[in-house]
Amino acid sequence: MRLENFEEFLRYWGKHYQQQASHISMFKDGFGRKLMDKQRMLFAAYFYHIRGHFIDFLWYMGNNAPSCNYKEIILSNIADEFSPNGRSHELLFLDFSDAVGIDLRNEYIEQKYNLELIKNYNTNHLKWLSRHQWPACFAAFSAYERLDNIDYFNLLKLVKEFELPKKNYIFFSVHSQVQHFDVTFEEIKKLWPKNKTSIIDGFTFIGEHQLRIWKSLSNLIENKVGINSLITTSEESTETLGH
Numbered sequence: 001m002r003l004e005n006f007e008e009f010l011r012y013w014g015k016h017y018q019q020q021a022s023h024i025s026m027f028k029d030g031f032g033r034k035l036m037d038k039q040r041m042l043f044a045a046y047f048y049h050i051r052g053h054f055i056d057f058l059w060y061m062g063n064n065a066p067s068c069n070y071k072e073i074i075l076s077n078i079a080d081e082f083s084p085n086g087r088s089h090e091l092l093f094l095d096f097s098d099a100v101g102i103d104l105r106n107e108y109i110e111q112k113y114n115l116e117l118i119k120n121y122n123t124n125h126l127k128w129l130s131r132h133q134w135p136a137c138f139a140a141f142s143a144y145e146r147l148d149n150i151d152y153f154n155l156l157k158l159v160k161e162f163e164l165p166k167k168n169y170i171f172f173s174v175h176s177q178v179q180h181f182d183v184t185f186e187e188i189k190k191l192w193p194k195n196k197t198s199i200i201d202g203f204t205f206i207g208e209h210q211l212r213i214w215k216s217l218s219n220l221i222e223n224k225v226g227i228n229s230l231i232t233t234s235e236e237s238t239e240t241l242g243h
């Protein structure tokens, strides 16, 4: 790895990340096809909280951004969540969860499926940011944006195996194609010469942290953790489907 060159570091980091991700059960071919309906619901419920609290990350970053340029990058990221001319990302995800058969319409308020381990995952992002200087924090943000394209490529492949009507995959396809990383890339290149170690720290933290939560999610689904507490879109489930 040539540390003097950010592009090479980035290529190495992305390749290493994808290699590690490919070993996780839920990213292997056929995983989605083998799941029972309630395991798909678990995926939707837990995924909602794994990705849905990124707003706290953005809020922290925006409040601590040292310049107008950085604040605008964060603000445009938040604006994209609302999709000014279309359905917000939140509503696109609810299209997916509805199609899977789980009612998450009040989940933002009720937090029924926000497991302790998912809460810790999200809190640990903020703790990490609070312990690091801006260049490392911005690198972590940039790494997270870079992973949108890698993670959602894997996630789209997984959910397509659910064989739902195409319109229910828009949430995943939008994220696999977003270009949020590009604007951060230009800033990181400027920071790189004087902040190599901090930038590597930020990318390494996000890569490892993300791989850990995907492994955990994969295990939760495989082991059907919480399956008895699922509320379906049609009725309250009273079925007993133990491990």
Ligand SMILES: [Fe+2]
Binding pocket: 081, 089, 175
């Ligand atoms: Fe989004």
